[in-house]
Amino acid sequence: MSEDVHPFETFLRKEMIPHIWCEGCGNGIILNCYVRALKDLNVNIDKVVTVSGIGCIGRVSGYINTDSYHTTHGRAVAFATGVKVAKPELKVVIISGDGDLFAIGGNHFIHAARRNVDIQVICANNFNYGMTGGQYGPTTPLDAWTTTTPYGNIEHPFNLVHLAAASGAVYVARWTTLHLRRLTQSIKKALQKEGFSFIEVITPCPEIYGRYNKMKTGIDMMNWFRKASEIRDYSDPAKAEITPERIVIGEFVDIEKPSFDKLLRDMASKVQEKMVGEE
């Protein structure tokens, strides 16, 4: 009977469920919003490739029923670049974590953004390396506690939306997993945009990060998002802070710029026209 069928059934690999994520984790929400965006846009999922790196959210490529690939740690963006420029008709979406994308994979991220490769990056930012048990990473806030900052974090974190904007992304947004509708809208916008888009999703990690930072449940973390979030659309991403008191969210960049894929195709056409002319 139709009521037995989950509306997302065709979008998920049933045989891979249940997922590995902890109770209170926000990764399922991100997957949900991604599927909802694909469904709302009526995208031909035969032509969608979902790529992830290593980490908790990295397993998302196994759950989504598009063509999908789970790369080595940090290389999702570089792999996706190869897919997209080799076969431009594909829609290539990367869903990966803050450590994967911005520590070990940081170089690939900034260069793909600079080239303006037509790929969409959704980053689950949980402020730490959850899969390995909660070590600090490039987004861990100053003074936060993790298993490798037993005396408090003394490293300044990246501001991911500022980094993405400065690197050349044509669409940049930040939401939390509390902002379901806005996040879904953003993913839809990114999917329709030509060029490199970046969406940061602040996601709860109560089992690991929260436990060390006085937010032991998913509700505790979501309450922090609720109290601290401030929507500041098109404000300066350099000032989009994440502190215990204030999480600045919203759309920060939405500009037009020719994508790398388009410039590649234009160049190839010119080269081939010239060759025909010479014959």
Place this chain on the structure above:
Amino acid sequence: MAGKDRVVLTGKHFMQGDIACAEGAIAAGCRFFAGYPITPATEIAERMARRLPEVGGVYIQMEDELGSMAAVIGASYACVKSMTATSGPGFSLMVENIGLAFMTETPCVVVNVMRGGPSTGQPTKPSQQDVMQAKWGSHGDYEIIALAPSSVQEVFDLTIEAFNFSETYRTPVVVLADEIIGHMRERVIIPEADEIRVVNRKKPKVPPGEYAPFRPDEDLVPPMACFGEGYHFYASGLTHDESGHPQTDSAEAQRKLVQRLCDKIRKNADKIVKTEGTMLEDAEVAVVAYGVTSRSGLSAVRKAREAGIKAGLLRLVTLWPFPAEEVSQVAKKVDAIVVLEMNYGQIVREVERAAKETPVIFLPKLGEEPHKPAEVLWAIRGALQ
């Protein structure tokens, strides 16, 4: 000179090794190159940057060799034959994703124009120091196919062969050239396009619902669907079953997968391994060499024959899988083997294992030049005493 479509540059050329490599790749159907400039392999990238747009392909210069190798795998999964070219320092970065290419059974070609190492070493000088790295560079058990050209013509031919092996066995293939072979110029004859044997990967014969991306045929090689063809498959660097689903706890899954991935190369070694014997029939001493050093070896063997010494040359065209049987057969017939390498002892260990009781004399060479024929002749004489 060139065919009208300029895909295969049929004709006689005086060509540099690196350029011949690029032309071989294009003739084999390569339409994607991702790389990072590095001496002495840069000319391959430069040639591809010019040529690929002419033939409907894509050149992309990545931010590093980690990204280059990842992009090469991505392009291959998008069904475009892909390659990269580098030298030792870049190859060190690529081994991470060569492991991924092996694990996810990705056809692709990696060219290593070897220079002096370790580390930055001697960028403009030749070596054969990455032979063991090609075999063992990535972590975990794996098998690689590695081919060693010894002339510019062979760079062209073996690059095509490398693509054909990669497509046949769904696996990364390494071309191990060196600075001399990469930079020297020689005559190359490029045949007509229809005379070049080009192999393409097996495609699935089942509908999407029945397709398992890692379910092998009898030859141990699974047919390969590509992104965008409607198969909705999943590939992961994690240990996986035939459906591609991660199996991180199952010992059986680990055994089954790793054994098959290695066995598809090992059990097909007789179809892959290629050696070339010269004057071995009555030889009392055999020189074993590959790549540029085999040219010194050949010259020395000829000089030995002129001096009445029964010497012969076994040139290893395939380095991995190692031609153990071929070396063993030669070892049974000769009194001694002389191994030439531009390193401090790598393939010689494999030769010793295959040669068993036959004495093996090793002639290492580190630095600018390959062995002088006179040095090799001296060693041949020494071997007979």
